[in-house]
Amino acid sequence: MKHKLVKQWEILKVEGNAIKRLKKNCPRCGPGTYMAEHKDRYFCGTCHMTEWKKKE
Numbered sequence: 001m002k003h004k005l006v007k008q009w010e011i012l013k014v015e016g017n018a019i020k021r022l023k024k025n026c027p028r029c030g031p032g033t034y035m036a037e038h039k040d041r042y043f044c045g046t047c048h049m050t051e052w053k054k055k056e
């Protein structure tokens, strides 16, 4: 499980800032399943999970 997470982050680093903003992997479905971005949250069409955006 730990290994999987590391791999996800490696992909984000390789793809760069653009994809980091546009595409977010669903933490439940794993890499390859992307979440739809809304104004204040992300929504996964596969498992219907909602992840609220965090303010940094």
Ligand SMILES: [Zn+2]
Pocket: 026, 027, 028, 029, 030, 033, 044, 045, 046, 047, 048, 049
């Ligand atoms: Zn999902």
